Amino acid sequence: MASRETTNNNHYRSGKEAGLVLCIECHTIHQYIPHMAMRCSRCGAQLHQRKPNSLNRTWALLITSIILFIPANMLTIMNVIYFGQDDPSTIIGGVILLIQLGSYSVAFVVFAASILVPLFKMVGILMILLSLKYNINLSDSQRITMFRYIDFIGRWSMLDIFVISILAALVNISGIAVITAGSAATAFGAVVVLTIMAANSFDTRLLWDYKQSTDNFLNSNNEQIK
Amino acid sequence: MLCHECDLLIQNQVIDEGSKLQCPRCGHVIYKQKHNTIGKSLAFTITALIFFYPAVTESIMSISMGGKSQHQSIIEGAQVLLQEEYYLVAILTFMCSLLVPLLRLLLLFYITFSLSVNLFHKSFFWSFRLYHYIEEWGMLDVYMLGIIVSVVKLSSMAEIQAGFGLWAYAGLLLTYILAANSLNPHEVWDLLLEHKQLGEKQNQTKTNQEAA
Structure with a gap:
């Protein structure tokens, strides 16, 4: 109990500790009743103090997306048949083509959207999960900024999928030029969807729960030393 | 009030029109007052x-x-x-x-x-x-x-x-x-709650009248 009191006096107090639960849909606050399936009295959404199985779900989705990221980059994403000649290209091949065309800014945008963003996103979520699992002390403001960035930027990696669908539909002049999608497109689409779902299933409040529990631990240790 | 991103307990505060409430711990914008x-x-x-x-x-x-x-x-x-x-x-x-x-x-x-x-x-x-x-x-x-x-x-x-x-x-x-x-989604939720409570009251008076 000593540790609890120190948190009350010196530290931030969370809604969970106060026995409250927030509806994440309409932001109404309710009294939490343990071991009961609760629904929000205003909007009818299910209430949980923390998203159920948040870490397990995020891990599963993250690992699947990392596995799929390999074929997404190795296989051909787009096949350009120009005057009867096949010219299959991978994601990085498309970027190189843009550099050769001289449009560096667009090349950078595509490179960022289809390689940097998914990579950054997967590494970022992995770092947050690992820091939670092995109690590595990353700065909280760094972690939350990183997560917000990941969450915001994730949808932009859909760019390549849209470019393929536009090109495949537009360039379809038989005998001259035909563009078809490749199997990497499916893998890449799956990576994008899975990383977005992984970010959604992660409950940011867990970051602070962990921080509080270590703070309490340190405080109680300090008190014992005194 | 609770922060949606870090579950911090914050005292209810009056917010002026056009300003916003930010979480002191994680910086998340909790509420924007816009009517x-x-x-x-x-x-x-x-x-x-x-x-x-x-x-x-x-x-x-x-x-x-x-x-x-x-x-x-x-x-x-x-x-x-x-x-x-x-x-x-x-x-x-x-x-x-x-x-x-x-x-x-x-x-x-x-x-x-x-x-x-x-x-x-x-x-x-x-x-x-x-x-x-x-x-x-x-x-x-x-x-x-x-x-x-x-x-x-x-x-x-x-x-x-x-x-x-x-x-x-x-x-x-x-x-x-x-x-x-x-x-402003908060405005919509508040309006919906008002309507819901109003409807419940009307239903109650109706049933009361029928009972009488």
Whole structure:
């Protein structure tokens, strides 16, 4: 109990500790009743103090997306048949083509959207999960900024999928030029969807729960030393 | 009040019109005080819905190559991929560039229109929840960037001309973003709660009268 009191006096107090639960849909606050399936009295959404199985779900989705990221980059994403000649290209091949065309800014945008963003996103979520699992002390403001960035930027990696669908539909002049999608497109689409779902299933409040529990631990240790 | 991102307990505070409340621990913007946003949002929603049909069915751009030309609309983009049997890619394109934006606009129209003429129905609650739930999957802005990238990619191969669909699409994108951003969701939830409580009171008086 000593540790609890120190948190009350010196530290931030969370809604969970106060026995409250927030509806994440309409932001109404309710009294939490343990071991009961609760629904929000205003909007009818299910209430949980923390998203159920948040870490397990995020891990599963993250690992699947990392596995799929390999074929997404190795296989051909787009096949350009120009005057009867096949010219299959991978994601990085498309970027190189843009550099050769001289449009560096667009090349950078595509490179960022289809390689940097998914990579950054997967590494970022992995770092947050690992820091939670092995109690590595990353700065909280760094972690939350990183997560917000990941969450915001994730949808932009859909760019390549849209470019393929536009090109495949537009360039379809038989005998001259035909563009078809490749199997990497499916893998890449799956990576994008899975990383977005992984970010959604992660409950940011867990970051602070962990921080509080270590703070309490340190405080109680300090008190014992005194 | 509780912060949505770090679950910090904050004392209830009075917030002035036009200002916002930020979490002192994680910096998340918890609440923005903005009133009378429903009418504005409704206006943008109607404009966006008007833009929607031409944006989707008219040709976005056309290319000409060796004397032959070809044009394409958004809906054809998904169709071609379906024919090539890339189902996941086709469904993703169709969902993110068409279905989700349309659904969101319709839900927004349903809620803002009924609230501005003082109608109320139970289905508003799940409609507004669904509206927020699918928010991330509406990717009109990303698709716009996709159009730009494809133009650059094709510029060496063929001549490209913008179609009427592109202008309608730009208008749709602008009004879609404005409709979503001008709405203060807290205002909608508060109004919905008021209506719900009012309805419950009326029901009670009715049953009381019948009992009497």
